[in-house]
Amino acid sequence: MKLNYKNTIERQNVDINKLRPGKSYDYLIENRTGDFESLISNEERLKEMLKKIDCPLCGADAYEHKFKKDNLNVVRCKQCGCIYVNPVFDTEKYFKAYKSEDYQKIGKKLSESSHDYRKERFGKERVEYIEKFHNDTLPKTMLDIGCSTGFVLEVAKERGWDATGIELNPSSVEFARKRNLTVMDKPLEEINFSKKFSAITLYDVLEHLPDPKKILHKVRELLEKDGNIFIYVPNYESASKELLGVQNSHFIWPTHHLTYFTPETLKEFLENNGFEVIFWETQGLDVYDWLWYLEEKTDSDTTLLRKHAETFQSYINGSGHGKNLRMYAKKI
Numbered sequence: 001m002k003l004n005y006k007n008t009i010e011r012q013n014v015d016i017n018k019l020r021p022g023k024s025y026d027y028l029i030e031n032r033t034g035d036f037e038s039l040i041s042n043e044e045r046l047k048e049m050l051k052k053i054d055c056p057l058c059g060a061d062a063y064e065h066k067f068k069k070d071n072l073n074v075v076r077c078k079q080c081g082c083i084y085v086n087p088v089f090d091t092e093k094y095f096k097a098y099k100s101e102d103y104q105k106i107g108k109k110l111s112e113s114s115h116d117y118r119k120e121r122f123g124k125e126r127v128e129y130i131e132k133f134h135n136d137t138l139p140k141t142m143l144d145i146g147c148s149t150g151f152v153l154e155v156a157k158e159r160g161w162d163a164t165g166i167e168l169n170p171s172s173v174e175f176a177r178k179r180n181l182t183v184m185d186k187p188l189e190e191i192n193f194s195k196k197f198s199a200i201t202l203y204d205v206l207e208h209l210p211d212p213k214k215i216l217h218k219v220r221e222l223l224e225k226d227g228n229i230f231i232y233v234p235n236y237e238s239a240s241k242e243l244l245g246v247q248n249s250h251f252i253w254p255t256h257h258l259t260y261f262t263p264e265t266l267k268e269f270l271e272n273n274g275f276e277v278i279f280w281e282t283q284g285l286d287v288y289d290w291l292w293y294l295e296e297k298t299d300s301d302t303t304l305l306r307k308h309a310e311t312f313q314s315y316i317n318g319s320g321h322g323k324n325l326r327m328y329a330k331k332i
Helices: 021-030 034-040 043-049 091-097 101-112 115-132 151-158 170-178 212-222 239-244 263-271 286-297 303-307 309-318
Strands: 063-069 072-077 083-085 141-145 162-166 197-203 223-234 275-283 324-331
Touching (some): 115 197, 115 223
Antiparallel strands (some): 275 324
16 A cells, blocks of 8 residues: 655654653563463463454454464464454453453553543544544544543534444543543443544554444444444554564453454455545554563663654654554545
């Protein structure tokens, strides 16, 4: 796919200390397997709990082994190239994990404590993109699936949107509701809406789902004609994977991230399910994640790298290799 050429350095202006306050990122890394730890540590018991699946994007049953992490296998579909965890736990186990005490602690440390910063830095940016692509003949109705603390919802509401969120983490739901935001605490499939939406967002959601095709079909049903979806997923072709390797890349998280998208596989997935891609780019904290690893886990001198981090990241983003893949598409 074609990337728009950018002839100037674009600085992301992300304050890492405000985004990840009080060593919350360290806590996430140390406790990333959470509720799954007791299961993945016993390989014999693990085998009994897992079930093989077909490709979550195209449904093919032919795949090749890529690597193993946290005692879970990651494979590549021979038909469409999708990278995914196989075999997996049952769906209920994943939903239970996102409501667990361990996951709530991560949310409190990482998301709730940085809510105001996320709202100002990322919430406003995301709503501006939504409004940029919005069809003015449609009502300003938005559904934010996996809304976390509601930092995007809050901005949308302030800008006149009828905004609703869905979130499974009880702590995040409580936090958002205390800010007078409308947030539902059930999976999308269990909710009956009386209206349609002109914008539906799935920020850091699709990679968590055992069946992303199922939710995409539901999203399409809920969208107004000419409505848009806004998707963020980790980019499997990110620079951080090359710099850190799969074992040290946080986004390769087989207990929680079940499908790994590239720009090509995400585009094909959307086009095969009734959408037209209208914009895509990558952004990321690849260099900062690399810096964290070098400074916390090695004795490397990072002075020069830290000085030029924003420049390096700009080129990474511009080449389509930033860790965060953003893709926007219209219902057709």
